[in-house]
Amino acid sequence: MRSKPDSSGPVFRAEGVTKVYRTGAVAVHALRGVDMTLSEGEMVVLLGASGSGKSTLMNILGALDTPTEGRVFFRDRDLTRASDRQLTAFRRDHVGFVFQFYNLVPSLTARENVALVTEIARNPMTPEEALERAGLPNRMDHFPAELSGGEQQRVAIARAIAKRPEVLLCDEPTGALDSKTGVQVLEALAQVNADMGTATVLITHNADIQRIADRVVVLADGRVIRDEVNTEKIAPAQVSW
Numbered sequence: 632m633r634s635k636p637d638s639s640g641p642v643f644r645a646e647g648v649t650k651v652y653r654t655g656a657v658a659v660h661a662l663r664g665v666d667m668t669l670s671e672g673e674m675v676v677l678l679g680a681s682g683s684g685k686s687t688l689m690n691i692l693g694a695l696d697t698p699t700e701g702r703v704f705f706r707d708r709d710l711t712r713a714s715d716r717q718l719t720a721f722r723r724d725h726v727g728f729v730f731q732f733y734n735l736v737p738s739l740t741a742r743e744n745v746a747l748v749t750e751i752a753r754n755p756m757t758p759e760e761a762l763e764r765a766g767l768p769n770r771m772d773h774f775p776a777e778l779s780g781g782e783q784q785r786v787a788i789a790r791a792i793a794k795r796p797e798v799l800l801c802d803e804p805t806g807a808l809d810s811k812t813g814v815q816v817l818e819a820l821a822q823v824n825a826d827m828g829t830a831t832v833l834i835t836h837n838a839d840i841q842r843i844a845d846r847v848v849v850l851a852d853g854r855v856i857r858d859e860v861n862t863e864k865i866a867p868a869q870v871s872w
């Protein structure tokens with residue numbers, strides 16, 4: 632069953648997005664006309680084989696990259712017409728990113744890593760609240776080297792959500808984790824999605840993880856080959872791989 636109504640307009644809308652990377656004489660067609668939407672509060676799992684274009688699409692949605700052709704809207708804003716400066720402001724104000732590798736500052740504690748964001752964001756939560764929401768209330772004064780991979784990833788999630796982004800883009804957040812710690816990370820993401828209504832895109836290689844999604848989008852060779860509502864959504868704790 633869908634857990635959330637789909638009454639409002641999409642947060643993201645990609646229309647006919649193509650991306651061609653040119654390296655010398657070689658052209659790689661990473662995306663070949665992708666249409667996709669992300670609705671308010673929705674958790675979308677993006678699946679596909681290696682090289683199918685998942686990261687390229689996510690980077691374009693998050694304005695880390697620009698399409699070769701096509702349009703990307705964030706609410707009513709056409710990102711493909713925005714300047715670099717506007718795109719930087721868009722990322723800073725609206726998007727949280729979580730990557731496979733946590734990119735924490737090793738010499739700072741969990742709390743201090745999150746504070747790097749809360750000190751510059753416009754309407755942040757406290758680092759403590761962010762770490763609690765990410766499921767890590769008891770490790771705030773630990774350094775990254777004192778934390779497990781799953782705990783480090785939850786610090787990265789806390790850092791990503793501390794500015795209260797409307798969208799969370801997660802590229803293989805469990806890719807470096809075993810299944811037990813991977814489930815804990817998925818639980819943190821599902822909790823944020825449920826409590827804060829943060830629309831979330833989650834890239835994974837792991838087909839089992841699609842079961843926690845509201846909707847599943849599958850890419851193959853730069854095209855969307857499946858886009859379906861998941862009618863039997865399960866809790867992360869029920870996922871095993």
Ligand SMILES: Nc1ncnc2c1ncn2[C@@H]1O[C@H](COP(=O)(O)OP(=O)(O)OP(=O)(O)O)[C@@H](O)[C@H]1O
Binds near residue numbers: 653682
């Ligand atoms: N900066 C780049 N320059 C040239 N080619 C690129 C670049 N980034 C990605 N590509 C190519 O674009 C295609 C899609 O890559 P992308 O990283 O989006 O796939 P993916 O589905 O995320 O793969 P993976 O699951 O392995 O991360 C691949 O063929 C890749 O080699």
